[in-house]
Ligand SMILES: [Zn+2]
């Protein structure tokens with residue numbers, strides 16, 4: 597049976613910053629897909645760092661709206677906002693199950709963070725947490741969307757994720773340098789959001805991507821649109837014009853460098 601197509605799909609950049617950027621909230625994406633007819637819509641949060649949760653609640657006041665949370669890896673700027681997310685859902689008396697997708701051990705890491713931040717609250721939560729383990733090379737189907745993952749090169753194990761809906765596809769890198777596996781995962785994807793910590797391969801920081809490397813990767817993967825995020829704060833400030841010039845000059849891919857709060861329409 598053909599799955600129902602969406603009326604609209606948007607990616608809202610709750611933040612585009614790296615861990616220490618005092619001017620940009622941590623990189624976090626909110627996907628809102630509105631389906632046609634009677635089919636349910638889906639809302640997905642990709643990563644939830646220190647400063648992302650407040651931005652989530654600025655964007656969405658409905659405690660029942662979030663369907664799926666994805667955590668790419670367990671550095672603080674990607675998951676230390678989870679305890680606050682859970683706490684506020686508890687305070688708002690959320691009832692709907694929340695699907696948590698991540699690599700093996702993911703929900704356990706979130707529970708440990710929750711226990712440190714708000715001891716005893718895991719047992720009080722008013723909504724069930726449903727863990728879906730998605731490791732590199734695996735596929736899962738969640739509410740009519742297909743999820744696959746591949747590992748980047750990063751200081752700890754980080755998974756990039758690709759989500760395919762009926763009429764859209766999105767790749768999100770999390771942290772790390774692209775790999776042959778992530779290139780294969782992103783193959784033919786309509787839109788990729790990739791971290792680019794620095795500009796050129798000559799400046800490369802171990803375990804992080806570059807603007808130039810991301811262009812080459814996206815072109816090799818046949819990605820149509822590329823959004824660059826998680827740019828190192830001093831690089832963003834001092835090399836902004838260089839980055840914009842590269843974005844304007846690169847012919848192989850339609851690229852953007854979003855600001856926090858920007859919205860990208862996929863459908
Ligand atoms: Zn990070």
Ligand SMILES: [Zn+2]
Nearest residue numbers: 669671750771
């Ligand atoms: Zn990281």
